[in-house]
Amino acid sequence: MSTPVITATLHRRINGWFESEGRALPWREPECGAWGVLVSEIMLQQTPVVRVLPVWTAWMERWPTPRDLAAEPPAEVIRAWGRLGYPRRALRLQAAAAQIAGRHGNMVPDTAPELLALPGVGTYTAAAVACFAFGRPEVVVDTNIRRVHARLVSGRALPEKSLTAAEMDLARDLMPGEPDEACRWNASVMELGALICTARSPRCGQCPVAEVCAWREAGMPEPHYRPTGQAWAGTDRQVRGAIMALLRDAGRVPLGEIPERAAAAGTLGAHRPDSAQFERCVAGLLADGLASRDDEGPEPLLSLPG
């Protein structure tokens, strides 16, 4: 597949590039701790670094250990999550914190299988925390690493639509043998994908491995498929987001006023959901624990939980 001589060159060049060009992100600092790394990885699931930074900083100051977060009412956690998106992640992070406080003595577990058992922690996040927080040479494969491997090694513009076993095998083959170097390699390749080997306009002129890139060697062929973008306008996700924005802002809203107030807030754009969609979305938020319903007053209220 790949000879040791070639991979050693990649290790040296990409890790060297990372040392001088990698960003000084707070969760990369040695004193950050595993809790900070875990929080960052959950927040970074489908959310760009620049948007996570301020929220992560405030979060860590407010809840320095898992136990602190676990003791908080969900409403506060949801509010602190702000507009990072996918607010179920906030509840899963709190549930993970409760497990860590209860079963692990308030210490983030240091192996991938234990991490994988936490809510909101999947294959990637478990490997990333084990690697970046504890120095374990796990196979870390995120969207950046997949794209770098597709281009650098496979000569294609984009990776497959879904993560394949072959990609995991390739990532394993490419990793340095020495654990510390392997962990740095994972961070380096990820950073290369984030800063240089980007999805749209790759900066090949600044790439430390452009001369050995299979994609460039092949003449930078176009993607063999057209990425189907996620629909947004009119979807339940947009309507749920609009309702959550109201709840974060006001704490609680009369159920009957949700349509007009969401429209007035502008979070729905030009979309005007029908009553069936509103009801479906409210039911979904209740089921997810992101909202609670209060029928004790003169009119039913929807509020943040806890």
Place this chain on the structure above:
DNA sequence: AATTCGGGGTC
């Protein structure tokens, strides 16, 4: 394997 689940910056 395919869907669902936010939100905003960027081209």
Place this chain on the structure above:
DNA sequence: GACCCAGAATT
């Protein structure tokens, strides 16, 4: 206006 972002859980 389409595309993309340190994915996970569910079906």
